[in-house]
Amino acid sequence: MTAPNKTRIYLSPPDIGDLERRYVQEAFDTNWIAPLGPNVDGFEAELAARVGVGHAAALISGTAALHLALRLCGVGPGDEVVVSSLTFVASAAPVVQLGARPIFIDAERASWNLDPALVAEFLETRAQEGRLPRALIVVHLYGQSADLDPLVEICARYGVALIEDAAEALGATYKGRAPGSLGKAGIFSFNGNKIITSSGGGMLVSDDADFIAHARKLATQARDPAPHYEHTELGYNYRMSNVVAGIGRGQLASLDQKVQARRANFAHYQEALGALPGLTFQPEAPWGMHSRWLTCLTIDPQTFGNDREAIRLALEAENIEARPVWKPMHLQPVFAEAEMVGGAVSEDLFERGLCLPSGSSLSAADRERIIAIVGDCARQG
Incomplete structure (x- = not known):
C-alpha cells in the first residue's frame, strides 16, 4: 500500500x-x-x-x-x-x-x-x-x-x-x-x-x-x-x-544542465549504494558519455537478500515510482511469433533490472529517501 x-x-x-x-x-x-x-x-x-x-x-x-x-x-x-x-x-x-x-x-x-x-x-x-x-x-x-x-x-x-x-x-x-x-x-x-x-x-x-x-x-x-x-x-x-x-x-x-543533473543523480546513487553486495549499476561503455536519462541497476537476489521486485514495492510503499528494465520484445505476447537471435542477456537484465527516479529536478532530500529504502532492503534481506 x-x-x-x-x-x-x-x-x-x-x-x-x-x-x-x-x-x-x-x-x-x-x-x-x-x-x-x-x-x-x-x-x-x-x-x-x-x-x-x-x-x-x-x-x-x-x-x-x-x-x-x-x-x-x-x-x-x-x-x-x-x-x-x-x-x-x-x-x-x-x-x-x-x-x-x-x-x-x-x-x-x-x-x-x-x-x-x-x-x-x-x-x-x-x-x-x-x-x-x-x-x-x-x-x-x-x-x-x-x-x-x-x-x-x-x-x-x-x-x-x-x-x-x-x-x-x-x-x-x-x-x-x-x-x-x-x-x-x-x-x-x-x-x-x-x-x-x-x-x-x-x-x-x-x-x-x-x-x-x-x-x-x-x-x-x-x-x-x-x-x-x-x-x-x-x-x-x-x-x-x-x-x-x-x-x-x-x-x-538547457540540455547540458539536465544531463549534468542526471549524471549527478547517478553519481550519488553509485557512491551511496555501489558497495552493497549483489547490486550492480548499468555500466558506462568506453566509447562515449552516458547521459544517465535513467539510473538503472541490477540485483542478484541471492547476494543482495531481496529481488528487484521487492525493492520496487518497497519504494512504491513510500510513494516512489521505480520501474523494471524494459521487458524484451521477444517476450511480449504481441510478438510471440517473431524470430529471436540470442536472448539470455536481455532476459536476465529484465529479470534483475530496476530503474530509479532520475529526474533533473530530483532534490537531494528525495534522493536520500530513495537511497535509504534501497539500503534497508539489503539489510532486511
Missing part, C-alpha cells in the same frame, strides 16, 4: 523553466497556434545543429519519426527489419504497422544495447541465403549509445538501412558524436518523461536533404505543391505544432 502522506517521487518528471514559457507566449502573441511556424523552424534547426546532422523534421512523436524513417527506407509488406529486443514497444510496432516482420536480436552487457557480433553473424547467414532484411533499428538504451562503428560497417557491407532510435539518448555521445547522427536516419522523442520534453513530440534527422524533405511532405498528408489539394501518395498528419515546438526549444537550451 502506498503511503498517502508522502509526496510522490516520479521516475522522470518534466523540468520546465522560464525560456519555455517565453517561446510559448510568443506563439500566442503572434497567433502562431496552428501546426508549423517559427518555433517549429527554430526547433528543427537547433536540434539538427546540436546533434550534428544536416536536416531535421519536427513531428508529433518519436514513434511517428520511426514510422516515416522505415517507410522512406522502403520497408513494406513482406520485408524483415532487425530490431533491438531490449527496448520499448514503440521501437518495433511501426515495423508491423507497415506490414513487415521484426527480427529481434539480443543485447550485450557492456552497454545493454544491440550486440554487434550477433548482428554480423545473422546478416552473414542471411546474405548467404539471399534474403537480407530491409533495415536495422538500433536502440540507444536509457541514455547510452550502442557500439555504432561495427553496426555502421556491417549495414553498409550488406546494404541494410541503419536507423537509430535515439529516443532515450539525447545528450549522450559516441566517440564525440551524437547518437542518432551516424545512420541513414535518427529519431528522437520529447515525451513527458524524456531528458527534454515538449509535452509530446519527436524529431526525424538525417544528412540526406531529400529524405527529410520527403518526410515533411508525408507528415503533412503528402500534399503535392499545387494551389488546390493534390495527392499522388498517401501521407499522415504527423507535423508538430508551433506551441509544442516552443516548449522543446526552451528545453533544448
